[in-house]
Amino acid sequence: MKPIEIHQFPCLQDNYGYLVHDADAGVTAAIDTPDATAILAALDERGWRLTHILNTHHHSDHAGGNLELKKRTGCRIVGPRADAARIPGIDEQVGDGDAFELGTHRVEVFDTPGHTRGHIVYFLPGDDVAFVGDTLFAMGCGRLFEGTPAQMWSSLQKILRWPERTRLYCAHEYTQSNGRFALTVEPGNGALVERMAEVARVRAAGKPTVPTTLALEKATNPFLRPASAGLQATIGLTGASEVEVFAKTRALKDAF
Ligand SMILES: [Zn+2]
Numbered sequence: 001m002k003p004i005e006i007h008q009f010p011c012l013q014d015n016y017g018y019l020v021h022d023a024d025a026g027v028t029a030a031i032d033t034p035d036a037t038a039i040l041a042a043l044d045e046r047g048w049r050l051t052h053i054l055n056t057h058h059h060s061d062h063a064g065g066n067l068e069l070k071k072r073t074g075c076r077i078v079g080p081r082a083d084a085a086r087i088p089g090i091d092e093q094v095g096d097g098d099a100f101e102l103g104t105h106r107v108e109v110f111d112t113p114g115h116t117r118g119h120i121v122y123f124l125p126g127d128d129v130a131f132v133g134d135t136l137f138a139m140g141c142g143r144l145f146e147g148t149p150a151q152m153w154s155s156l157q158k159i160l161r162w163p164e165r166t167r168l169y170c171a172h173e174y175t176q177s178n179g180r181f182a183l184t185v186e187p188g189n190g191a192l193v194e195r196m197a198e199v200a201r202v203r204a205a206g207k208p209t210v211p212t213t214l215a216l217e218k219a220t221n222p223f224l225r226p227a228s229a230g231l232q233a234t235i236g237l238t239g240a241s242e243v244e245v246f247a248k249t250r251a252l253k254d255a256f
Pocket of ligand 1: 057115
């Protein structure tokens, strides 16, 4: 099996658009639809025909282009069962434990409530690739608009069970500001200090810091590190439960 092709391009203010292409099967999926015009231009540029949209959640910078793209291409829209009423044009509802084939590539679905109540992520185990929407960011995680810290921590634990080599495609370029916050709660984390220097170089060159890997996030993302003694000490929660540490870290980030 050939690895799946992924075309990544900036959209709107700080979103990324993704086209996932299986040449043998003639299948192309847009992961979310931040900007229909930009996605149509990317399809034209590649000479690809849109067959699917895979939505992670209902926010307009993720599903706002659904109807326009469906009208122009006749594509099939896959989205969260738990939030079907808020996904424009949804054809197929998926949720936790579901799996489907995208061309010849297996896609597994995980419910990850927290940012929104119906958020889902897509994991392609044969490609070591996942599209995590606004659940996980490089050195960050999504704001808790519709969920509790306990829900979000449980969602993130599903991601933590994937292989460390998994490449994580998140929906926004928030890395540098996330990292600035991360340094305030884990100043003694050498891997984090080192990563921030690299991120500064990459951003100064105008390049994306996404995708990231699960291994790198485990080492540097404070939202995946509630067991870190350094983090617990900095935020005054030594010995507290993981969910308590996660909740306080998220609250501190909201006020940062
Ligand atoms: Zn969102």
